[in-house]
Amino acid sequence: MAGADGDVLRADLHEVLGAVVDDVSEHDAGFHMSKNLQSLQALYDGDANCYLHALQLALVGPLKHDGRGRSSQDIERLLRIVSAVSYAPGDFARFVRFALRGCEAEDRNVRFHCTQLTGHLLGHATDISDELWEDVAKIILQRAKDKFPTIRAASVVALQLLQTLSVDDVEAISTAVLRLAVTDPSKEVRVAATEKVAVLNTSIGDLLIRVRDVSPDVRATVFKVLATVDTAAILSPSDRVHMLDQGMNDRDESVVSACQDMVLAWLRRVNGSPVELLSQLTIEKAPAVCSSLCRWLLKTHATDLSTPNIKDKALFGSALSVADAFFWKEQCQYYQSIKHDEMLELLLPTISSYCDLLRHLHTSLADAVDEAEKDQVLVVGQYVLQLGVALDFQDEVGRRQLIHLLRTFFQSIAFESKWLHDAVMLLAMICRSTEFEFVQYMTEITSDLYDQMQEMDSMSLETRTELTERLDAVDAQLEDESLSPQAYDALSAEALALEKQLEEPKTLQWLRCLELAAKLLQFTRQNLRNATIAGVLHMILPAIDSDIPALREKGLEGLGLYCLLDRHMAAKHAIVFWRVLNADDEDGDSKHVCIQVLLDFFTAFKQFEVLPVVEDDEVVTSRVILDGLATYFCVDQRELDEWDLPTQTLVVRGFIKLFLLGRIQDLETLQHLLELYFHPFLKEMVISDEHGFCSETLQMLTVFYHAADCALISSASHHVLSRALYGVSSVPFAEAAPYLLQLLQHPRRDGSCDINHHNKVAIWVCVEMLALHEVTNVIARASKKQFLHQWWTLLQNLEWSVDAPANDDETEDDDDAPIARSRKRDDVKVEAGVSAHDAPPTDDAPPTDDAPPTDDVLLYILLDEVCTLVPENAKLKAKMAAAFGESFKCELTDAIQTWMVNAVGTRKDVLSKGVYKRGMQYRAAPKREANDSVTEEEELGSDAIESDESDGESRKSRKTRTKASAAPTRATTARQSKSAAAAKLKASISSDEASAIEIEDDSSAIEIEDDEEDEEEETKDAEEKKTPVKMEATDDGDENASMGDDDDDASMSDNE
Structure with missing residues (x-):
């Protein structure tokens, strides 16, 4: 470009570009x-070649700008x-x-702005050549891995547009975008x-897991994205329930709002019908989530709902869907909770009509021809029974009619067991004014059933044994994969017939009783002083001795509930459940009942x-039972079967209740719970479910650790970390x-805990190193040196503090005191709350459990000793x-010494x-070199041992410790008086730094970090590295001793 025309074009272009930069378009709706765009188009149409050359030169300055503010x-x-x-087309390719x-420039600002420019250009591309597409895809995929998060974020726009421009390699592009959405640390x-x-369908699974992202902005974005697309064919009913469960209960209001907007978008797609919306959810598996959704819709968007008249549909005999019955029930219960009598009058049937509806459902269940129809009637019947609690029982005639109907149902074996809970609850609600009436009805029904059962003939033991053995044989044959379809159907029919024969009427009658x-x-609020309630024990005890597993299970459940009404009965019959739990031939379901009952005993009754x-x-004592139940944590097992996993969850839930209620303060049990969180099998379960986070045990433990006694956590941490390291x-x-x-670095809690637990951790780490x-x-x-280095790394990352650091100026204002003054130490030791029988075994107990009250002197002496x-x-x-102060003085008392x-x-x-010796030898064995096969005693000789024996005597000669120069040190130390052989061991700690194993926060951590490195912070950090520390030189060679607090972006690969 030369001549006057070129100069004029350049001047015009600069003028337009300057106007673009100075323009604030939001104030004039983009005018x-x-x-400005028309002006640029005119300049390009006038001289395209000169325009492009001048534009590229003009953009150099803005592209290099740091873009702040x-x-x-x-x-x-x-x-x-x-x-x-x-x-x-040619100019477009040239500009791209x-x-x-x-x-690909080295300057980060140029890379960032040019990535933005590429994305904008692709947004206006109508067609692109294959060669140019390949070049763009290659370079943008590199920028998606750039070490700076702003550049990776800018590459997303270009990657998204590349998916729409070509079908070639679109999978690689989509994978890159999905990878950034799921795994990027920024x-x-x-x-x-x-x-x-x-x-x-290929990306929805990863997006669903992102609703558990650590950042609320990411979680809210997921809901916003899914609100804009039609997910009818992509999201399964369980997916929708998962999203509602996470979004509606999120702790961040912006995420809840985004989830609610998504629900309203779903509602608009079904024309405002809540029943249609519920039909797209798995109501039976998540009734609490669906109930929360319905109540929110009724509370905030009742006028936007298009609701059919479900009451008339039900009373006219039409079949109700699960969504119909559920929403009808939720409507009645919601308006009853807000006492909206007008709506209740419209929604609720009369008690007589309600009784007719229950009879109709009972008949429909008996007439159901297939399993799907039967399952639907069962669920509908449950919701209709739950709806009954909202009825108006002031109608005495209808009330008596409903009571009579329920009593008739209870006395019939044909009445479905799944309806029994809601039906009894309805009867209790009807009799809520006088509980005596409820107890009378129930005892009369159970007594009649029990008397009728005793008069029935029983199947002989020989016949039952023969039928059971034949059924087991048929079940074994059904597992043969080589069976033909005809043979499989014949065996299945035979198995069903055998099961029917085993279900004798007497057994079914006893089960109902x-x-x-x-x-x-x-449901009763009475205790065993009520003779009517106490009399049911004679129906329960014979069932426990039965040879039928189902009867034993129900008998154990009834006995557990009976004992919960009286402490002495629980103490007397606890041995029954303990014996059943330890029986080798007992059914697994019965053992689950025993575990639950025993845990309930310890939860309900103090001490x-x-x-x-x-x-x-x-x-057998309470301690023995608790220790036995704790074995079901399965901490030492590598594989968990179908029985171990739910049992583990049951036991963990029970012990969490005991800890939170203060029933136990057992350090050994807490140590097992802490180790269980890192169980490899549970870690595998996190990614095995379609939505992730499927382990209920992990979820309960995550909540429990933050709610548990932090002093107990602090005491148990030593055991967990030492076992892990060795x-x-x-x-x-x-x-x-x-x-x-x-976990131990919690914020200060008013009235709860106001201590720095890192102080106690620092003390036992020092003791461990010594x-x-x-x-x-x-x-x-060499192996010992590696263990010491890891403890040293841990010690450096502790944030211990001092109660009242010394101040040279006595008159200095309190506002100028160091921040370390803010934390006080709790005088109450955790050992005071741990009973003698709850203490862990001696060889596993932390060495600080018998320590005097933790104070600054003890912390200082131990830290100074470890520094040697x-x-x-x-x-x-x-x-x-910095923490203790330069004038800090401490006296080594006889007690501390x-x-x-x-x-x-x-x-x-x-x-x-x-176990510690064996563990250390096993851990160190693969790392031994040929010249390191000897032990330390053989390598150092007897001098080291003698120096260790004299170490205690040398400590006694030290009574006071004063500061020397910048850092408070001691004039003499016991370690300095050791032999040359021991000095050789100390010097070797630094000679092989590269071989030591460091503690790092790996990129595969549970939570994604949100740190972002901008240029201002980078410059500030560089200046701080150049500035020497005033207190002491920092050339200690431990720059890599970190706990994962470095910027995540530094771990990203560089651009070239």
């Missing part, structure tokens, strides 16, 4: 934007307008390649990718003690350490100087034998 919007508007010009060259990138991801007795005990009984040469358990130390430290250093003849020196083990201790000493010697010695003995 100036359209005007308002200028970011100006540059983005500039790129959007220059991309909107209608270019010829100009943008692609910038996408919140902004995940939001941008979620907005652009294509909602398909036990079911009603259990419901009476469940529950069973009557001691000798079983297998062992006295290979005693399968818990990954790199995952457990950051999680437990974060004890491990003195362990000999167990593992090689590791030469690279400048950072820790600088932190000590004695405690240190005893604590280190006790822990040394624990590590030198038993």
Whole structure:
């Protein structure tokens, strides 16, 4: 471009571009934007070649701009307008390649703006050549992996447009967008990718898991995206329930609002019919979620609903769908809760009509020809019975009529057992004014049934045994995969006939009697002082001795409910449930009942003690039962079968209740619960379900840890981390350490807990390091050095604090005091709340359990003692100087000195034998070199042992500790007086830093971090690295000793 014409075009172009940058189009509805675009189009039409050359030169400056503040919007508007010009195909390709060259530049600002420019250009592309498409796809996919999140977010727009321009390699493009939406560590990138991801059958599963994202912005974006597309063919009913469950109960209001907008979009697609909306959900599997949805719609959008007259449909004999019955029930219960009598009068039938409806459903169930029809009638009947609690029982005639009908149903074996719970609850509601009437009705019915049952003939034991063996044989034959369809059908019919023969009327009558007795005990508010209720025991005990598993199960359930009404009865009969639980030939369902009943005993009664009984040469006590139940945690099992998993969930739920109610404070049990969170089988279950997070045990534990006694968590953490590090358990130390430290770093709670638990952790980490250093003849020196390094790394990442750091200026204002003053230490020790029989075994107990009250002197002495083990201790000493103060003085009292010697010695003995010794040797075995096969005792000689024996005496000579220079240090130490051989061991800790295993927060962590590195923070960090620390030099070589707090973006691969 040369000559006057070129200069004029360049000047005109600069003028237009300047106007674009200065324009604030939002104030004029885009008028100036359209005007500027027309001006650029005119310049391009006048001289296309000169225009493109001048435009590229003019864009160099904006592309290099850092785009801070308002200028970011100006540059983005500039790129959007220059991309909107209608270019010829050749000029368009030339402009795109100009943008692609910038996408590969070293300057991050150029890469960012050129990625934006590429996305805008693709948005205006009508067609694109295969060669250019391949180049664009290759470079944009590279930018999707850029280390800066802003560039990755900008690449999402271009990737989304590439999916629509060609069908070639569209799978790779869609995969890249989905990967950014699911796994990117930056919140902004995940939001941008979620907005652009294509909602398909292949991507919906990952999007559904994102509704559990750590960022509320990402969660809200998922709901907004799904509200804009028709998901009728993509989302299954269970998917919709999962989304409603997560969205409607989210703790962030923006996410709840986005979920509600999605529900309204679904409602509009079904023409405002709530029944049609409910028919797209699995109501039977998630009634609570569907109930919450209905009540929200009735409360906020009742006028927008198109509701049919379900009452007339039901009373005229038409078949009700599950959605019809459920919404009818929810309408009645909602308007009853707000006391809207006018709506209730319109919705509710009379009691007489309601009785006719129940008879009709009972008859329809008997006449059902297939399983699907029968299942539908069963569910509809449940909701109709639940609807009955909203009826007006002031009509005495109708009330008596309904009571008579229910009594008739209860006395009939043909009445469905699944309806029994709701029917008994309805009867209790009718008799709520006088509970005596309810108890009388129920005892009369159960007594009549029991008397009739005793008069019936029983099947002989020989006949029952023969039929049972034949049924087992048929079931075994049905498992043969080589069976023909005809043979399989014949065997199935034979199995059904055998089952029918085994269901003798006497057994069914007894089961109904036990079911009603259990419901009476469940709904009554009386205790065993009521002779009528106490009399049901004679119906229950014979069932427990029956040889029929179903009768034993119902008998155990009834006995458990009976004992819950009286503490002494529970203590007397607890041994019955314990015996059944330990019986090898007992049915699994009966064992579940026993586990639940025993846990209920400990939950309902404070300090529950069973009557001691000798079983297998062992006295059964409450402690024995609790220990036995804790074995069902299955912490040491690698595989869990179909019985272990629900049993584990049942036991975990029970023990969580016991801890939260303060019934137990057992450290050993809590240690097992902490280890269970990292169980490999449960971790696999997180990704095995269609929506993820399918392990109920993991979900309960996650909530429990934050609600449990943090002092107990602190005491149990030592056991968990030491077992993990030394290979005693399968818990990954790199995952457990950051999680437990974060768990113990809770905010200050008014009136609850106001202590820094990291102080206690720091104390036992110091003791652990000192004890491990003195362990000999167990593992090689290199392996010990690796263990010490990991404890040292953990110690450096602790955020301990001091109650009242020393201040050189006594008159200084309180406002200038260090922040470390803000935390006070709790005087109440966790051991005061742990009874003697709840203490863990001696060889597993943390060494600090018998410590005097934790104070600054003890913390300082231990930290200073550990610093002598590791030469690279400048950072820790600088932190000590800042926290304790330069004039801090401490006195080594006899009590502290004695405690240190005893604590280190006790822990040394624990590590030198038993499971810890075997674990350390196993963990260290694969890493031994040929020259490291000898133990430390053989390598160092007897001098090290002698120096260890004299260590206690050398400590006694130290009485005071004063500060020396910048960091408070001691004039003499016991470690400095060790022999040359021991000094060699200390020096070796730093000589092999690269071989040590570090604690890092891996990118596959449970939660996605939201840290984003911008240029301002990057510059600030660089300046801080150049500025030396005033307190001490920081060249301690521990830059890599982190707990995963580094910027996630630093872990991303660079652009080239």
